[in-house]
Amino acid sequence: MTDTTAPAVQLTDITKRFGDVVANDSVDLTLDRGSIHAVVGENGAGKTTLMNVLYGLYDPNEGTITIDGEPRSFDSPRDAIAAGIGMIHQHFQLVDNMTVLQNIVLGHEPSTRGLVDEDAARRRITDICDTYGFTVDEHLDTRIEELGLGIQQHVEIVKSLYRGAETLILDEPTAVLTPQEVEGLFDVMEELTADGRSLIFITHKLDEAMHAADDITVLRDGSAVGTVDASATSQNELARMMVGREVLFDVDSGTSTPGEVALTVDDIAVRDERGLEQVRDVGFTVREGEILGIAGVEGNGQQELIEAITGMREPERGTVSLHGRDITETSRRHRIEAGISYVPGDRLEEGLVQDYTLVRNALLSNQTIDAFSDGVFLDWARISDHADEIIEEYDVRPRNPEATAKSLSGGNQQKFIVGRELEREPSVLVAAHPTRGVDIGSIEFIHQRFQEMRDEGVAILLVSSKLDEVQKLSDRTAVMYEGSVVDIVDPDDVTEEDLGLLMAGRSQNDTEHTTAGMEGDA
Numbered sequence: 001m002t003d004t005t006a007p008a009v010q011l012t013d014i015t016k017r018f019g020d021v022v023a024n025d026s027v028d029l030t031l032d033r034g035s036i037h038a039v040v041g042e043n044g045a046g047k048t049t050l051m052n053v054l055y056g057l058y059d060p061n062e063g064t065i066t067i068d069g070e071p072r073s074f075d076s077p078r079d080a081i082a083a084g085i086g087m088i089h090q091h092f093q094l095v096d097n098m099t100v101l102q103n104i105v106l107g108h109e110p111s112t113r114g115l116v117d118e119d120a121a122r123r124r125i126t127d128i129c130d131t132y133g134f135t136v137d138e139h140l141d142t143r144i145e146e147l148g149l150g151i152q153q154h155v156e157i158v159k160s161l162y163r164g165a166e167t168l169i170l171d172e173p174t175a176v177l178t179p180q181e182v183e184g185l186f187d188v189m190e191e192l193t194a195d196g197r198s199l200i201f202i203t204h205k206l207d208e209a210m211h212a213a214d215d216i217t218v219l220r221d222g223s224a225v226g227t228v229d230a231s232a233t234s235q236n237e238l239a240r241m242m243v244g245r246e247v248l249f250d251v252d253s254g255t256s257t258p259g260e261v262a263l264t265v266d267d268i269a270v271r272d273e274r275g276l277e278q279v280r281d282v283g284f285t286v287r288e289g290e291i292l293g294i295a296g297v298e299g300n301g302q303q304e305l306i307e308a309i310t311g312m313r314e315p316e317r318g319t320v321s322l323h324g325r326d327i328t329e330t331s332r333r334h335r336i337e338a339g340i341s342y343v344p345g346d347r348l349e350e351g352l353v354q355d356y357t358l359v360r361n362a363l364l365s366n367q368t369i370d371a372f373s374d375g376v377f378l379d380w381a382r383i384s385d386h387a388d389e390i391i392e393e394y395d396v397r398p399r400n401p402e403a404t405a406k407s408l409s410g411g412n413q414q415k416f417i418v419g420r421e422l423e424r425e426p427s428v429l430v431a432a433h434p435t436r437g438v439d440i441g442s443i444e445f446i447h448q449r450f451q452e453m454r455d456e457g458v459a460i461l462l463v464s465s466k467l468d469e470v471q472k473l474s475d476r477t478a479v480m481y482e483g484s485v486v487d488i489v490d491p492d493d494v495t496e497e498d499l500g501l502l503m504a505g506r507s508q509n510d511t512e513h514t515t516a517g518m519e520g521d522a
């Protein structure tokens with residue numbers, strides 16, 4: 001019998017070590033039933049580790065987990081799910097080429113005398129959707145790959161509820177959403193808690209934590225430094241608790257003085273691996289000393305566009321030029337050597353070799369740089385110094401160049417990639433979601449570096465799903481929707497809401513702003 005007066009989850013004295021690293025140090029956390037509890041903290045503070053303990057992925061060295069007043073121990077996520085815990089990961093765990101229905105029931109198919117009872121599954125899913133206001137039941141026969149990320153996230157939540165989750169862990173759920181989708185998610189979260197379910201909400205966005213949560217626990221260096229009432233705290237207080245110093249929230253982006261055109265994308269069309277045209281006749285320029293932001297919901301062609309610019313995918317038609325020279329046919333390596341740096345959006349797939357040490361990762365895409373090689377042999381001492389410099393400058397923790405990439409927290413991996421790509425002294429920087437998963441102190445630093453580089457004359461193409469980031473850094477903002485640039489606007493003349501509408505495919509007539517010139521001549 002469930003004790004409805006007990007907290008939904010109580011973590012007591014949880015300690016988890018990885019070798020010498022104490023990822024969680026005697027952490028306590030109480031999740032009240034029917035409440036939203038945000039967990040915030042710098043990169044590497046121990047948030048993911050703590051949630052992985054609760055979700056049965058890690059066995060803690062010490063401490064206890066109590067669910068509904070009963071001590072429990074989990075050997076695997078299967079045990080945690082059986083105890084009513086669900087987790088929505090940052091990287092969705094859905095099978096792309098299966099339908100929504102197949103994904104939701106996977107492994108939990110209801111059966112009547114051994115036969116899968118699909119109607120029963122549909123009825124249950126519709127009930128869940130009706131209760132919480134999801135529209136997932138309208139897409140049950142659609143394949144996941146055909147749906148936007150906002151709906152995919154709802155599918156993940158419905159899947160957890162279908163499996164009986166009473167407590168949901170949401171790991172940075174707003175990172176990939178438009179402002180409108182974020183509001184939608186908060187509404188869903190409210191419905192869930194009104195119905196007695198309990199939520200843990202991991203986020204780097206302090207305003208979201210304050211807006212959505214009841215309680216906020218701050219982790220720092222593996223320890224819980226405190227739990228505060230969300231309605232009685234401030235961003236500054238939270239930032240001080242997290243970082244141990246004041247953090248500037250508004251760095252003035254200053255004004256740029258653009259020079260010559262560095263990068264020209266002329267009417268390119270790009271197909272993805274399935275042969276679908278993902279970029280349709282897109283053209284723009286980026287000048288030296290200018291940041292062109294690209295705003296858009298992920299999956300609207302940004303990735304294919306970047307791949308065509310950086311030499312990883314051949315466009316179907318159109319040209320890419322660097323300082324007036326056509327480079328459309330040249331290799332990725334040629335473009336690196338010609339001065340194009342690239343911060344990829346997917347650090348697990350493209351940015352790092354997870355089993356390599358940071359020293360070896362510092363060499364990636366730098367192999368032919370003169371400073372590191374005499375053309376025949378690599379200068380490992382120099383490469384190791386370079387890794388040290390990145391670690392020091394970008395505050396990568398732990399400060400160990402011999403650590404493997406996979407032993408770093410997500411945000412620290414990201415800081416290392418950004419450091420490697422920015423410190424190569426590029427003339428053009430293409431960066432996709434450079435601060436994804438990065439904590440506020442480090443975002444502040446990375447943003448400052450972007451502005452310094454711009455002021456030194458680097459042409460920067462910034463793709464980001466964080467509108468505040470695009471708004472803050474860009475000198476002009478291009479909005480992509482369904483493979484096209486629907487508009488290029490001056491960020492000073494539009495609000496985040498305007499951008500959100502453009503990103504959702506509303507025409508420019510729906511918003512009021514000044515067009516900043518499609519070809520960089522604003």
Ligand SMILES: Nc1ncnc2c1ncn2[C@@H]1O[C@H](COP(=O)(O)OP(=O)(O)OP(=O)(O)O)[C@@H](O)[C@H]1O
Nearest residue numbers: 018023043044045046047048049407408409410411
């Ligand atoms: N499998 C592992 N092996 C070794 N060290 C690890 C492992 N997983 C995590 N760590 C270390 O534990 C600490 C906490 O990492 P964790 O991923 O929990 O941080 P986080 O707060 O989730 O960070 P982020 O905001 O960057 O996601 C870090 O120092 C990290 O390097």
